[in-house]
Amino acid sequence: RYSYWKRVGVPFIQPRFPLGSVGSIGTRIHSSQLLAQFYQQLKGTHPFAGIFYFLQPVALALDLEFVKNVMVRDFQYFHDRGLYYNDKDDPLSSHLFNIEGTKWTTLRRKLVPTFSSGKLKMMCPTVVSVADRFKTCIEKCIAQDEDIEMRELLARFTTDVIGSCAFGIECNSLENPDDKFRKMGEKVFEVSPFAILAFFFLSTFKDMARKFRITITDSEVAAFFAAIVQKTISYREKNNVQRNDFMNLLMQMMKRDDKDESEENSVTLTMEEVVAQSYVFFLGGFETSRTTMSYCLYELSLNEELQTRARKCIQSAVAKHDGLNYEALMEMPYLEQCINESLRKYPPISNALRSTTKDYAVPGTEVTLKKGTDVIVPIYAVHHDPEYYPEPERFNPDRFTPEQCAKRKPFTFMPFGEGPRMCVASRFGMMETKIGLAAMLMSFRFSKCDKSSVPLKISPNHLMLTPAGGLWLKVEQLDGGTSEIGFSKAISEERGNRVEYSM
Numbered sequence: 001r002y003s004y005w006k007r008v009g010v011p012f013i014q015p016r017f018p019l020g021s022v023g024s025i026g027t028r029i030h031s032s033q034l035l036a037q038f039y040q041q042l043k044g045t046h047p048f049a050g051i052f053y054f055l056q057p058v059a060l061a062l063d064l065e066f067v068k069n070v071m072v073r074d075f076q077y078f079h080d081r082g083l084y085y086n087d088k089d090d091p092l093s094s095h096l097f098n099i100e101g102t103k104w105t106t107l108r109r110k111l112v113p114t115f116s117s118g119k120l121k122m123m124c125p126t127v128v129s130v131a132d133r134f135k136t137c138i139e140k141c142i143a144q145d146e147d148i149e150m151r152e153l154l155a156r157f158t159t160d161v162i163g164s165c166a167f168g169i170e171c172n173s174l175e176n177p178d179d180k181f182r183k184m185g186e187k188v189f190e191v192s193p194f195a196i197l198a199f200f201f202l203s204t205f206k207d208m209a210r211k212f213r214i215t216i217t218d219s220e221v222a223a224f225f226a227a228i229v230q231k232t233i234s235y236r237e238k239n240n241v242q243r244n245d246f247m248n249l250l251m252q253m254m255k256r257d258d259k260d261e262s263e264e265n266s267v268t269l270t271m272e273e274v275v276a277q278s279y280v281f282f283l284g285g286f287e288t289s290r291t292t293m294s295y296c297l298y299e300l301s302l303n304e305e306l307q308t309r310a311r312k313c314i315q316s317a318v319a320k321h322d323g324l325n326y327e328a329l330m331e332m333p334y335l336e337q338c339i340n341e342s343l344r345k346y347p348p349i350s351n352a353l354r355s356t357t358k359d360y361a362v363p364g365t366e367v368t369l370k371k372g373t374d375v376i377v378p379i380y381a382v383h384h385d386p387e388y389y390p391e392p393e394r395f396n397p398d399r400f401t402p403e404q405c406a407k408r409k410p411f412t413f414m415p416f417g418e419g420p421r422m423c424v425a426s427r428f429g430m431m432e433t434k435i436g437l438a439a440m441l442m443s444f445r446f447s448k449c450d451k452s453s454v455p456l457k458i459s460p461n462h463l464m465l466t467p468a469g470g471l472w473l474k475v476e477q478l479d480g481g482t483s484e485i486g487f488s489k490a491i492s493e494e495r496g497n498r499v500e501y502s503m
């Protein structure tokens with residue numbers, strides 16, 4: 001098996017039995033950094049490199065033309081991710097991120113409208129109202145100690161945001177750190193090195209794993225989400241509640257009677273499928289944005305000048321639009337540059353995955369990727385390639401001025417992936433991140449403290465790019481605070497019709 005790439009004439013990373021090329025993932029190094037080493041080692045030799053996940057050959061993209069072909073031009077060969085899911089024994093795993101084929105195409109098409117500009121604008125006050133509670137929560141924390149572990153607080157902020165926007169649920173994890181929603185999020189993402197390897201293993205041997213009815217979702221998490229979604233749905237049905245949120249859209253897809261049977265590609269979801277989609281929105285909604293905010297805050301805390309510049313940009317937009325609202329958010333170019341530079345340096349989902357659905361003759365080579373071959377687009381490696389980003393370890397938001405963006409080569413900035421399978425909620429993620437950062441920078445000054453680790457180390461045993469040991473910062477209240485800047489004006493009018501949340 002291990003002579004495969006040599007036989008087909010593709011430069012490859014020497015594997016070791018039984019783990020292949022990924023033996024150190026989860027224990028010594030994060031997958032994104034290991035793949036960046038492979039990428040640098042073999043870049044320029046071929047459109048992609050050969051690596052092995054256990055015994056399975058996997059292609060690692062090395063050049064941008066190949067990335068473009070996989071993500072966009074030849075998408076018909078690459079619409080699946082090839083990840084393990086098991087809709088029979090583990091329905092929660094059967095969500096938009098994992099599912100394949102026409103089921104994915106139709107479901108994706110139906111879900112996209114959830115994140116239209118109109119819907120985002122409508123959700124904006126809800127997110128701002130959570131940001132207001134977030135600010136109060138930080139004030140309470142710093143009254144006790146100015147050195148704060150920010151990642152945990154940010155997780156509570158994004159948990160409450162996604163609870164409100166996706167489920168219409170008031171989960172007060174900001175006020176109550178032991179809130180069950182928060183605990184569930186923690187449980188999903190804090191996985192052991194063994195679990196990471198097991199996940200790669202199952203994705204490599206999917207058919208066998210399905211035969212043995214192997215599940216990947218923690219049973220407590222599965223039961224929790226099933227109960228919360230069912231409760232929300234039955235409350236809405238009983239009280240005839242219509243809200244402009246994700247749950248509403250999924251409920252419409254459950255009701256076959258509402259649909260024109262002849263409608264081509266119409267999707268009907270079972271309750272289990274609705275639970276799975278809600279679950280992925282919860283996952284996508286809280287971990288990625290909190291990670292982005294964490295890294296952005298960290299970098300700004302190391303550079304007072306950039307922090308002041310970001311704060312001024314926020315203050316002037318808020319003053320112009322009379323509060324922190326959708327219009328103000330659209331006019332914070334420097335904050336956006338800072339966020340983009342954070343996403344470049346620390347893309348939370350650091351690799352995009354695709355799997356060939358039929359044999360694929362790689363343009364410009366003699367090689368054919370066999371049906372079922374996994375392809376990795378190493379987002380982190382491309383974002384750290386000095387050819388595209390000189391001095392890649394330097395945090396420099398000026399890389400994202402409109403002039404610099406116009407000069408940038410396509411496919412060198414992919415924090416949300418690319419092509420038809422890119423992040424379905426990228427604009428919502430940006431909005432949530434901007435609101436969280438704006439709320440914090442308007443009210444507080446951030447700097448490093450004795451507990452801050454500089455330089456930051458990436459934890460090897462997290463799925464996303466996560467700082468090891470958390471993110472400790474010194475947080476001081478700014479003179480004047482934010483009350484007069486207009487938070488209160490933006491507090492959501494739309495607080496009715498929420499399910500009482502008491503699990």
Ligand code: HEM
Pocket residue numbers: 096097098108280281282284285286288289292343347348349352353414415416417418419421422423424425426428429430433
């Ligand atoms: C800063 C925030 C975010 C980042 C950096 C991010 C990044 C990504 C990336 C890299 C992918 C894979 C794209 C690819 O394979 O080409 C993805 C997919 C996805 N994301 Fe996000 N995301 C963010 C926020 C969100 C939010 C807020 C949600 C939900 C509310 C979400 C839901 C999803 C879903 C469902 C997919 C799978 C899409 C599909 O396969 O059709 N993401 N995201």
